[in-house]
Amino acid sequence: MGLPVSETILDNGLNILLLENHKAPVVSFQVWYRVGSRNERLGKTGISHLTEHLMFRGTKKYRPKEFSRLVKRNGGNENAFTSQDYTAYFENIAGDRLEILLDLESDRMTNLAVDKQAFLTERDIVMEERRLRTEDDPVSSLFEEMDSVAFRTHPYMWPIIGWMGDIGQTAYEDFKDYYRLHYRPNRATVIVVGDMEKEKLLLKIRKYFGHIKPGPEPSPVVCDEPPQRGERRFYLKREAQLSYLLMSFHTPNLRHEDSFALELLALILGQGKSSRLYRRLVREKQLALDINVNYPRLAHDPNLCHIFAPIMPGKTVEAVEEEIEAELEKIKRQGVTEKELQKARNMSEAAFVFHQDSFFYQGMLLGIYHTVSNWRDLYAYLPGIAKVTASDIKRVANAYFHKDKKNVGVLVPVLPGFSHASAHLRKVSGKKSSQLSAISDQPRAGE
Amino acid sequence: MPKKTVSSRSAFAGRIVLPNGTVVLLKEVKALPLVYMHLVIKAGSLLDSEGREGLAALTAEGLLTGTRRRTAARISEEIEFTGGVLVVQPRKDYTSITLNVLKKALPTGLEIMSDVLTQPAFRPKEIVKKKEEFKARIHKEEEDPGTFAHKTFLAELFNKRLYGQPLLGTEKSISGLTKNDLMGFYQERLSRSRVICAVVGQITEREFMPLWERYLGSWPETSVETPINIPSDSKGGSGRIKKIDRDLTQANIVLGHRGIPRNHPDYYAVFIMNYILGGGGFRSRLMDNIREEKGLAYSIYSAFVSGRYAGYFQAVVETRNATAGVAIDEILKEMERIRVNGVSDEELNEARLYLTGSFPLKMDTNAKIAGLLTDMEFYNLGLDYPVRYPEIIKAVTKDQVADAARKYLYPDNYTLVIVGRQKEIKWPS
Numbered sequence: 114m115g116l117p118v119s120e121t122i123l124d125n126g127l128n129i130l131l132l133e134n135h136k137a138p139v140v141s142f143q144v145w146y147r148v149g150s151r152n153e154r155l156g157k158t159g160i161s162h163l164t165e166h167l168m169f170r171g172t173k174k175y176r177p178k179e180f181s182r183l184v185k186r187n188g189g190n191e192n193a194f195t196s197q198d199y200t201a202y203f204e205n206i207a208g209d210r211l212e213i214l215l216d217l218e219s220d221r222m223t224n225l226a227v228d229k230q231a232f233l234t235e236r237d238i239v240m241e242e243r244r245l246r247t248e249d250d251p252v253s254s255l256f257e258e259m260d261s262v263a264f265r266t267h268p269y270m271w272p273i274i275g276w277m278g279d280i281g282q283t284a285y286e287d288f289k290d291y292y293r294l295h296y297r298p299n300r301a302t303v304i305v306v307g308d309m310e311k312e313k314l315l316l317k318i319r320k321y322f323g324h325i326k327p328g329p330e331p332s333p334v335v336c337d338e339p340p341q342r343g344e345r346r347f348y349l350k351r352e353a354q355l356s357y358l359l360m361s362f363h364t365p366n367l368r369h370e371d372s373f374a375l376e377l378l379a380l381i382l383g384q385g386k387s388s389r390l391y392r393r394l395v396r397e398k399q400l401a402l403d404i405n406v407n408y409p410r411l412a413h414d415p416n417l418c419h420i421f422a423p424i425m426p427g428k429t430v431e432a433v434e435e436e437i438e439a440e441l442e443k444i445k446r447q448g449v450t451e452k453e454l455q456k457a458r459n460m461s462e463a464a465f466v467f468h469q470d471s472f473f474y475q476g477m478l479l480g481i482y483h484t485v486s487n488w489r490d491l492y493a494y495l496p497g498i499a500k501v502t503a504s505d506i507k508r509v510a511n512a513y514f515h516k517d518k519k520n521v522g523v524l525v526p527v528l529p530g531f532s533h534a535s536a537h538l539r540k541v542s543g544k545k546s547s548q549l550s551a552i553s554d555q556p557r558a559g560e
Numbered sequence: 561m562p563k564k565t566v567s568s569r570s571a572f573a574g575r576i577v578l579p580n581g582t583v584v585l586l587k588e589v590k591a592l593p594l595v596y597m598h599l600v601i602k603a604g605s606l607l608d609s610e611g612r613e614g615l616a617a618l619t620a621e622g623l624l625t626g627t628r629r630r631t632a633a634r635i636s637e638e639i640e641f642t643g644g645v646l647v648v649q650p651r652k653d654y655t656s657i658t659l660n661v662l663k664k665a666l667p668t669g670l671e672i673m674s675d676v677l678t679q680p681a682f683r684p685k686e687i688v689k690k691k692e693e694f695k696a697r698i699h700k701e702e703e704d705p706g707t708f709a710h711k712t713f714l715a716e717l718f719n720k721r722l723y724g725q726p727l728l729g730t731e732k733s734i735s736g737l738t739k740n741d742l743m744g745f746y747q748e749r750l751s752r753s754r755v756i757c758a759v760v761g762q763i764t765e766r767e768f769m770p771l772w773e774r775y776l777g778s779w780p781e782t783s784v785e786t787p788i789n790i791p792s793d794s795k796g797g798s799g800r801i802k803k804i805d806r807d808l809t810q811a812n813i814v815l816g817h818r819g820i821p822r823n824h825p826d827y828y829a830v831f832i833m834n835y836i837l838g839g840g841g842f843r844s845r846l847m848d849n850i851r852e853e854k855g856l857a858y859s860i861y862s863a864f865v866s867g868r869y870a871g872y873f874q875a876v877v878e879t880r881n882a883t884a885g886v887a888i889d890e891i892l893k894e895m896e897r898i899r900v901n902g903v904s905d906e907e908l909n910e911a912r913l914y915l916t917g918s919f920p921l922k923m924d925t926n927a928k929i930a931g932l933l934t935d936m937e938f939y940n941l942g943l944d945y946p947v948r949y950p951e952i953i954k955a956v957t958k959d960q961v962a963d964a965a966r967k968y969l970y971p972d973n974y975t976l977v978i979v980g981r982q983k984e985i986k987w988p989s
Contacts (some may be wrong), residue, residue, distance in 0.1 A: 138593035138920050178852070181843055182843060185842075185914040186565065186910055188913065188919070188921070190912055190918060190921060210917070233855075234855035235855070237856075238858055242858035244810045244878070245810060249705055251703070354699040354700060355696065355701040355796065382831075386640070387636040387637040387640045396632065396633060396689075402696045402700070403691060425692065425695070426696055426699060456640060456641045459641060459642060459643040460643045463642070463643025463662050464643065470926055550872070
C-alpha cells in the first residue's frame with residue numbers, strides 16, 4: 114500500500130518525513146529530538162525541559178531574541194514542548210516562508226550559545242512555570258504524585274518539568290553536556306506537513322542539515338519496571354474545592370498487540386457521554402462531575418492508564434471507587450456488546466480523519482509515532498483497531514485492570530485558611546472560613 | 561425558499577439569507593470527507609437579569625439533556641455512534657453550537673441537532689442534575705487560582721453586571737431557576753434570536769440547503785435582537801485593589817480596565833498597540849521585560865477583550881508572591897511608557913508583518929474557518945474581510961497607535977486583583 118509520507122535518512126542520521134498537502138497555503142515545520150524526561154537521572158530531573166527553554170536563547174549567528182523575531186516577521190507561530198519521551202520544536206507558517214526556518218532550526222541544532230546569565234534567568238522562569246503548573250495546581254500535583262507512587266524504577270516516575278529542588282540545582286555545565294549529547298542529527302527527525310513541494314524541499318533540508326556532524330549514541334535507557342504485586346494507595350491533602358480520585362494501571366504500549374484492544378476499552382469506558390463510566394457515575398448516580406480515561410498507547414515504554422474523576426460535592430471518593438470497580442468487574446465478566454465495540458471503532462476512525470484537518474496535529478502524530486517507534490505504525494492504527502473483537506476487550510480488561518495492580522490516589526481538599534502548609538503564615542481561627550473572607554479592599558489613587 | 565444575496569468575487573464564502581433572518585455561510589473545503597458546522601445564536605448570558613444569573617447557560621446546556629423524543633443518554637449515544645461531536649457552549653454575547661462529523665454522518669448529525677434545538681424537553685429531573693453540575697463547576701472555578709482571579713476581576717470591574725456577571729451564575733441564583741424559567745428563556749430568546757450558521761467542509765450549497773430546509777426549515781421567524789443598555793461613562797477601572805489570601809506559591813495578578821467593542825473605529829489601532837505592549841507573545845514588551853529580562857514569570861500577557869459591547873483590557877501575570885509588587889510596577893511602567901513614547905517604526909513594522917503574514921494560519925482548519933465566518937457575520941466585517949485584512953492592518957499609522965495608547969490605557973485608573981499569600985507580597989518603594 115502506498116503511504117503518503119516520504120521518508121529520507123541523511124548520511125548523518127537525520128530522519129526526514131515529508132507529507133505534502135495543499136488544502137491551505139501553510140506548513141507545519143517540526144524538529145523532533147529523541148530526548149525527554151525518560152533520559153534523565155534523579156538529581157537532574159527536568160533538564161530536558163530546561164534545555165527546551167534554552168533553545169530559544171540564541172546562537173552565534175542569531176543572537177538571543179532573533180529567533181522569535183524572524184519567525185514573527187515571517188508571520189509564523191512557534192513553540193516547543195517536552196514529554197517523557199521527546200522534545201519537539203515547531204513553527205506553523207505560510208508555505209513560501211519555509212527557508213528561514215531551515216536556517217534557524219539547523220543552526221540551533223548544533224550552535225546554541227547561551228551565556229551563564231541567560232541560563233540562570235531561564236532556570237528562574239522554569240521554576241515559575243513549575244509553581245504555576247504544579248505547585249499551585251492540586252490536580253496536577255495528584256498526577257505527579259501518582260507517577261512517583263506507581264513506578265519504582267522507571268524514569269516515568271518523575272515529572273517532566275522536574276522536581277523543584279532538581280531544577281534549582283541544575284548547573285550551567287550540566288545543561289551544556291546534555292545539549293551536546295542529545296542535540297544531534299542522528300537523534301532527530303525533521304517533519305514538514307502542508308503546502309510545499311517535497312522534492313524541492315528535500316534538497317533544501319539537505320543543504321541546511323546535511324553538513325551537521327552526528328554524535329555518539331547516548332547509552333540506552335534500560336529500565337525494567339518490576340511487576341506490581343499488590344495495590345498501592347496514597348492521599349494528598351491540598352487546598353481545593355473538590356475531592357478527586359485518580360486510579361491507574363500499568364499497561365503495555367503500541368509495541369504490544371493488546372494495545373489496540375486497550376485503546377478501544379478506554380474509549381468504551383470513558384470517551385464521551387455515552388461511555389460506560391460517564392453514564393454510570395455522572396449521569397445516573399451523579400457521584401462524579403466528570404470522568405476521564407486516558408490510555409497512553411503512544412509511549413516509548415509501558416505507561417499508566419489513568420481513570421480520573423472529580424467528585425461531586427457531598428459525595429465520597431469511596432462511592433466513586435466502588436462504582437468504577439463494579440463497572441470494571443462487569444466488563445471482565447460479561448465483556449462488551451458488539452454495538453459498543455462498533456461505536457468505539459467509529460470514534461477512532463472519525464478521530465483519525467478529524468486529526469488530518471490540522472497540519473500541525475498531523476505532524477505531531479507522525480513525530481510521536483516516529484520518536485517512540487516508527488511513523489509507519491500511524492498507518493497500522495486503523496487496521497489494528499478493525500481487528501479487535503469483543504473477546505479481546507474482555508481478555509485485556511482481565512489482564513491489565515487487576516485489583517492487585519491498581520494504584521489509587523485521592524486528593525483530599527483542605528479549605529482555604531485551613532491548610533497545614535499555611536499554618537506558619539497566619540493564625541487560623543476556629544471558625545469556618547468562607548471563600549471570600551480573606552478579601553481586603555484598598556482604595557487606590559485615582560479613585 | 562432561500563433568498564440569495566449578491567456575492568462578489570472577493571467574497572470568501574457563500575452567504576444565504578433565509579426568510580426568517582437566518583444567515584448561512586458556506587465554504588467548501590474538499591480535502592477531507594468532513595463537515596464542520598458552527599451555529600451562533602445571538603442570545604447569551606448578557607441577557608441574564610439580576611438574581612437569575614446562569615439562566616442562559618443552563619438553558620443552552622439544557623438543550624442536550626433531552627427532547628420530546630430523546631433522553632439525554634440517547635442524544636449522546638446516537639451522535640457518538642457516528643464518531644461525531646455535538647457541543648453547546650453558552651457564552652456572554654451568544655450561544656454557540658458546533659457539530660463536527662464525517663460527511664456520511666451529516667444527515668444524522670443534523671437531525672439530532674435539529675431535535676435538540678427545536679424540541680427541547682427540559683425535564684425537571686434533568687434540570688435538577690444540571691443545576692447540581694453547575695454548582696460543582698462553580699466550586700471548581702474557584703479552585704483554579706487563575707480562573708478565580710479573572711472571575712473576581714470581571715465582577716469587580718463591571719460591578720457584577722454585563723461581562724462581570726458569572727456565566728454559570730452563583731449557587732444562589734442557580735438554585736432558584738425552574739423548568740418554566742428555562743422554557744421561557746428558550747421560547748423568548750434562544751428560539752427567537754437571529755442565527756448565524758457557518759458550514760465548512762466537503763459540501764456544496766446544493767447539497768447543504770435541502771438538508772437545512774429538511775431539518776431546520778421550521779426554525780421560527782426571528783425577531784430583531786434586544787440591545788443591552790451599557791452606561792456611557794464606562795472608562796478606566798474601579799480604582800480598587802482586591803486582595804484575596806490563598807495558600808499559593810505564586811500571586812495570580814489581573815490588572816485592567818474597561819475597553820472597547822469589536823466594532824469600534826479604533827479597534828485595529830488598539831489591537832496593534834496591544835500586540836506591541838503584551839499581545840505579541842515573545843516579541844511583546846511585557847514578555848521581554850518581565851519574563852525574558854527579569855525572569856519573574858513564565859506567563860505574562862495583555863489583551864483587549866472586545867465583544868459585542870465594550871469589553872475590557874487586562875494584563876495577566878503569575879509570579880512568586882515576593883515579586884508580585886515588582887511585576888505590577890513593571891506592567892504599569894510599560895503602560896505608561898507606551899502612552900508617553902508610543903512605538904518605534906521597527907515595532908510597528910514587525911507587528912504589521914506578523915499580523916498580515918500569519919492570517920492564513922487563522923483559517924487552516926475547518927473549525928478555524930467556521931469560527932472566522934461566524935465572527936465576520938456577527939461583527940459585520942463583510943464577506944471580503946480576509947481579502948481586506950492586510951490593507952486594514954497596513955493602514956494603521958504610528959500616530960494612530962500612539963493615540964490608541966493614550967486614549968485607551970489607564971495606568972492611573974484600573975482594577976487590580978491579587979490572589980496569593982498576601983503577607984509575602986512586597987511593594988516596591
